[in-house]
Amino acid sequence: MSLALTHLSSGTAALALALSTAAPPRELQSEVPGGYHEAMDLRRDDEPPDGDKQVTLGSVLFALGLIQAGGGVSSYITATPRFCRGVYGDVSDQTCSGLRIYGIVGIAFGGLMAVTGATFLGWGLIRRQKHRTWMRERGLRVGPMFAPGQHGVSLGFRF
Numbered sequence: 001m002s003l004a005l006t007h008l009s010s011g012t013a014a015l016a017l018a019l020s021t022a023a024p025p026r027e028l029q030s031e032v033p034g035g036y037h038e039a040m041d042l043r044r045d046d047e048p049p050d051g052d053k054q055v056t057l058g059s060v061l062f063a064l065g066l067i068q069a070g071g072g073v074s075s076y077i078t079a080t081p082r083f084c085r086g087v088y089g090d091v092s093d094q095t096c097s098g099l100r101i102y103g104i105v106g107i108a109f110g111g112l113m114a115v116t117g118a119t120f121l122g123w124g125l126i127r128r129q130k131h132r133t134w135m136r137e138r139g140l141r142v143g144p145m146f147a148p149g150q151h152g153v154s155l156g157f158r159f
Contacts, residue, residue, distance in 0.1 A: 051127025072106025
């Protein structure tokens with residue numbers, strides 16, 4: 001009997017807990033206590049990406065796209081009715097037509113690869129220029145100094 005009452009009272013407690021309302025959530029602190037700055041707040045401007053990955057990818061895609069498009073042009077020209085039988089031997093007109101389609105697909109695929117590569121290459125070069133400008137503004141500066149009665153070299157360094 002006591003075992004049944006124990007189960008009944010724990011079941012009643014579980015039911016009461018399930019039906020009760022949840023406590024309101026605690027407010028999270030949105031700033032560092034004590035008025036200190038977070039580490040990311042102290043960094044005024046982050047170093048921009050240097051664009052090396054985009055330049056590398058763009059160079060490879062552009063070059064391979066040009067090669068593919070050149071191969072497609074070659075396939076298309078050799079499959080024209082004027083050259084088809086001389087290049088491929090005794091083949092049917094249907095075979096020459098299929099080879100021309102193969103050349104057209106090669107031109108289209110190579111062209112898309114070249115355009116994609118040129119886009120990535122341009123994107124990477126723009127990023128590279130922004131990174132170099134950023135570095136130039138923060139690095140060591142050496143330059144001539146000319147002023148009335150003063151001549152020399154001016155050195156400056158920012159970090």
